[in-house]
Amino acid sequence: MTEYDYEELGLVAGLEIHQQLDTATKLFCNCPTELREPEESTRRFTRYLHPTKSELGEIDDAALEESQVEREFEYLAYDTTCLVEEDDEPPRELDEEALAVALEIAQLLDMTPVDQAHVMRKIVVDGSNTTGFQRTTKIADEGEISTTEGPVGIEDLMLEEESAQRVTETETGVRFSLDRLGIPLVEIGTKPDISTPEQARDAAERIGMLLRSTGAVKRGLGTIRQDVNISIAEGARVELKGVQSLDDIDDIVRNEVQRQARLLEIRDELEARDAEVGDVQDVSDVFADTDSGVIRGALDDGGAVTAVPLYGFDGLVGAELQPDRRLGTELSDHAKRHGAGGIFHTDELPAYGVTEEEVTALREAVGAEEDDAVAIVAASEDVARNAIEAAAERAEKAIEGVPEETRDANQDTTSKYLRPLPGAARMYPETDVPPVEPDVTEVEEPELLTEKVERYQSEFGLGEGLAEQVAYGRKMPLFERAVADGVDPTLAAGTLESTVTELRRDDVPVEALDDEHFLDVFGLVEGGDLAREGVPELLTALAEEPEADAAALAEEKGLGSAAEDEVREAVVEVVERNAEQVSEEGMAAFSGLMGECMGALRGKADGDLVSELLREEIQKRA
Numbered sequence: 001m002t003e004y005d006y007e008e009l010g011l012v013a014g015l016e017i018h019q020q021l022d023t024a025t026k027l028f029c030n031c032p033t034e035l036r037e038p039e040e041s042t043r044r045f046t047r048y049l050h051p052t053k054s055e056l057g058e059i060d061d062a063a064l065e066e067s068q069v070e071r072e073f074e075y076l077a078y079d080t081t082c083l084v085e086e087d088d089e090p091p092r093e094l095d096e097e098a099l100a101v102a103l104e105i106a107q108l109l110d111m112t113p114v115d116q117a118h119v120m121r122k123i124v125v126d127g128s129n130t131t132g133f134q135r136t137t138k139i140a141d142e143g144e145i146s147t148t149e150g151p152v153g154i155e156d157l158m159l160e161e162e163s164a165q166r167v168t169e170t171e172t173g174v175r176f177s178l179d180r181l182g183i184p185l186v187e188i189g190t191k192p193d194i195s196t197p198e199q200a201r202d203a204a205e206r207i208g209m210l211l212r213s214t215g216a217v218k219r220g221l222g223t224i225r226q227d228v229n230i231s232i233a234e235g236a237r238v239e240l241k242g243v244q245s246l247d248d249i250d251d252i253v254r255n256e257v258q259r260q261a262r263l264l265e266i267r268d269e270l271e272a273r274d275a276e277v278g279d280v281q282d283v284s285d286v287f288a289d290t291d292s293g294v295i296r297g298a299l300d301d302g303g304a305v306t307a308v309p310l311y312g313f314d315g316l317v318g319a320e321l322q323p324d325r326r327l328g329t330e331l332s333d334h335a336k337r338h339g340a341g342g343i344f345h346t347d348e349l350p351a352y353g354v355t356e357e358e359v360t361a362l363r364e365a366v367g368a369e370e371d372d373a374v375a376i377v378a379a380s381e382d383v384a385r386n387a388i389e390a391a392a393e394r395a396e397k398a399i400e401g402v403p404e405e406t407r408d409a410n411q412d413t414t415s416k417y418l419r420p421l422p423g424a425a426r427m428y429p430e431t432d433v434p435p436v437e438p439d440v441t442e443v444e445e446p447e448l449l450t451e452k453v454e455r456y457q458s459e460f461g462l463g464e465g466l467a468e469q470v471a472y473g474r475k476m477p478l479f480e481r482a483v484a485d486g487v488d489p490t491l492a493a494g495t496l497e498s499t500v501t502e503l504r505r506d507d508v509p510v511e512a513l514d515d516e517h518f519l520d521v522f523g524l525v526e527g528g529d530l531a532r533e534g535v536p537e538l539l540t541a542l543a544e545e546p547e548a549d550a551a552a553l554a555e556e557k558g559l560g561s562a563a564e565d566e567v568r569e570a571v572v573e574v575v576e577r578n579a580e581q582v583s584e585e586g587m588a589a590f591s592g593l594m595g596e597c598m599g600a601l602r603g604k605a606d607g608d609l610v611s612e613l614l615r616e617e618i619q620k621r622a
Contacts, residue, residue: 002258006196009261010233013194013253014155015204018187018225019211020162020218023098026182027161028091028135028433029084033218036179038167041076045086047130048072071173073127075164078179085178087130090432094119094137094159098184099436101216102139102159103443105186108210109154111143113438117159119430127174128163129181135430136160136187139438145190145210147202153191160185183218186211192229197250197257200228204249212472213448219474228252228409235260235402241418243409251413259321259415260402266316266327267401275312277395278366280388283307283376286361292353294341298378305378306388309366310345310395313373318347322414327398328375331391333417335377340387345375452476460489469497478515487522491532495522499536503543512546513539520550533598533607534559568613570600575617582621590618 004011026033048071075086083089094117106113121133128134136158143154162183164176188207194200204226211217211224226243230253238260243252284305287295295305310317317328332342346363350356368374375395377388394417397403406422407415447455449471456467460483470479475496482492495518504510521538524530529551530538541553574597575582581589597610 002261003254004257004261006257009257011195011253011257012192012231013200014192014229015190015194015200015207015249016187016227016229016239017204017207017211018185018227020223021098021101021184021186022216022218023095023101023184025095025097026085027095027098027159027184028093029082029182030092031080031082031085031182033183034179035165036078036080036177038076038177040078041177042079043077044074045077046072046074047127071127072170073173074170074175075130076167076175076177076179081178085130085181091135091430094433094436095184098159099139099438100443101184101214102157102186103438103440104214104216104446105188105211106140106143106157107440107443107445108213108448109140109143109145109157109188109207111140111154111157113140113440114138116435116437118435119433120427121430122160122427124163127176128166129161130164130178134160134163135433139186145203145206147199147206149196149199149202150193152193152199152203155189155191158187158189160187197253200253201246201250204246208246209449209472212476213452214446215477215480228256230256230260232257232260234264236404237421238402238404239406239421240409240415241406248409248413252409252415255322255413256407256415259325262319262321263327263398263402266319266398269316270312270399273312273371275310275399277392277399278309278311280306280308280385280392281366283362283365286358286365287354287378290353290358291355292378294344294352295354295378298380298384301380303378303380304384305376306384307362307366307374307376308388308392308395309368310373310375311368312371313395314371315347315373316398317345317373317375323412325414325416330398330417331375331394334390334394335387337417338386338390339383340377340379343375343377343387343391346373449476456489456493460493462489462493466493466497469493473497475500475518478518481515482519482522485519485522487519487526491525491535492522495535495539499539503536503540508540509543510539512543514546517542517546517550524551524554530554530559531601533601567601567609568617571597571610571613571617574600575614575621579621582618587615587618590614593618 023033025031077086084091103113117137117139119135119137122136123132124134125132138156139159140157141155144151145154162180162185164178164181167175167177190203194203208224221244226249228240228243228249229237230240231237238256240252240256243249282304284299287299287305290296298305318326320326328343328345328347335343344352344354346359349359362374366374375388375391377384379387404421406418406420408418409415452471453467456462456470457464462470470476470493473496479492479496483489500510521535525532525535537557538550538554538559541557542548542550545553574593578589578593594611594614597614598607601610
């Protein structure tokens with residue numbers, strides 16, 4: 001990956017962090033916020049969505065382009081799905097729990113809450129919302145966070161509803177699941193104060209830590225997403241959507257800077273060549289006898305091959321912008337938006353069954369010379385024409401430089417075209433939800449995770465590593481609840497982090513364990529009814545039988561805590577069985593015999609007690 005002088009290039013970046021809140025109900029209805037499996041759906045229904053005009057009579061460019069692709073949207077509903085989620089009933093008032101969490105987050109970001117929060121509609125016609133818009137409201141603005149490279153301003157904090165979960169593509173469109181739709185979500189937008197890839201990651205990590213400090217955000221894949229807005233001095237603002245991992249943000253920024261820098265180099269070369277984009281033409285006759293499987297298939301189905309000459313583009317359509325992505329890939333992304341499988345271009349031909357003779361004939365058919373390139377699409381007639389026109393439009397923009405657009409972040413930290421940048425025309429007031437006046441008087445600023453780490457060490461005596469694991473882990477709220485109930489902090493921390501990790505590695509279905517399972521097990525230990533050493537075995541049993549009673553299961557498995565006399569009896573038996581070894585080695589035999597004693601007791605005795613009694617018995621015989 002090329003490393004640039006980001007200051008010289010004039011890199012400017014900002015973040016939009018989207019975090020789901022862990023509330024009991026959704027933002028505008030009383031449905032639960034738990035995710036479901038698609039197989040659990042009880043019925044389905046379909047929608048066709050169309051863009052609407054804003055208050056000023058304008059239609060948003062992004063919504064307009066999305067609507068040009070005719071698609072049917074199918075929604076999976078569940079036994080918990082309500083009429084609000086189906087858009088068959090007006091929304092309820094803004095959820096109070098979600099508002100309270102949002103105000104906590106605003107405090108952590110040093111933001112000023114608004115006097116009155118008004119819900120707005122944001123037009124979205126990609127099928128991710130049954131209404132054709134997303135409800136969103138501004139909660140606070142003008143905050144700031146610290147990074148190692150200086151402060152980063154926070155522009156605004158929005159509270160909005162999560163979109164529906166995309167399940168799969170169908171023959172006629174897209175299938176969505178309604179379980180996720182409406183989960184409260186905060187969107188945090190920074191100011192464009194970020195100037196290096198490292199600072200972008202640092203800022204995202206800082207915001208992520210502040211969000212988790214509330215103890216009221218959802219955890220796991222898909223519950224937090226980062227969008228990154230990036231531009232360089234001669235480039236353009238590009239929004240990269242859906243960055244799932246914090247670890248990827250710096251590489252996402254580097255790759256986008258590289259893409260824009262390469263596009264500027266291509267622009268300069270195209271200007272020097274006096275490049276231009278020609279007219280779209282039907283070149284099906286050129287490929288009448290082709291052996292290319294893709295083209296042959298399209299023609300045999302009654303389709304067409306369309307082409308556009310790219311004068312002065314020779315060698316540049318195949319120029320790499322990002323790893324494994326070229327200018328031709330950008331043209332192809334636009335063509336795919338209209339149903340085509342992609343494009344072929346002369347920088348990569350002959351290939352894919354297209355012969356040298358066909359390339360020559362293609363060039364002659366469209367009037368392309370040696371310094372020119374040609375792009376083609378093979379598909380049904382309508383798709384072929386619309387797709388090649390979209391590719392031609394993207395080629396026109398290459399002559400101008402870097403287009404403003406929204407792009408989708410790929411897993412390999414590259415990106416692909418998604419849609420035009422949205423504008424102000426996508427927003428208009430929500431008339432079904434009354435405004436609210438945020439009350440910050442009862443909002444307490446939560447303890448930061450960094451502060452928790454220090455407190456866990458000083459107050460509970462945890463080591464730094466374990467303290468950090470617990471504070472940043474998903475089970476932090478459970479740890480605090482257990483300790484507040486009188487559970488030994490070391491037992492709670494070690495079980496929730498180390499023991500659970502070991503059980504998961506042993507393929508124990510630990511996801512079946514809920515908070516009450518752990519609290520029941522801790523209670524048995526604290527009550528003297530279960531030795532600490534029996535915790536892993538009892539948790540394993542509970543994971544396999546989640547409905548079982550912990551105490552009854554411990555008794556059934558013989559995991560009850562043994563009395564001291566019973567423990568001593570087991571220790572004496574082990575020592576006498578190994579009398580010769582004890583006589584010869586003395587205390588050196590302790591380590592081997594300790595394991596044998598613990599095995600004999602099968603987790604029914606505390607290790608410290610076994611150790612104490614074993615030392616006594618060895619010393620008697622040494």
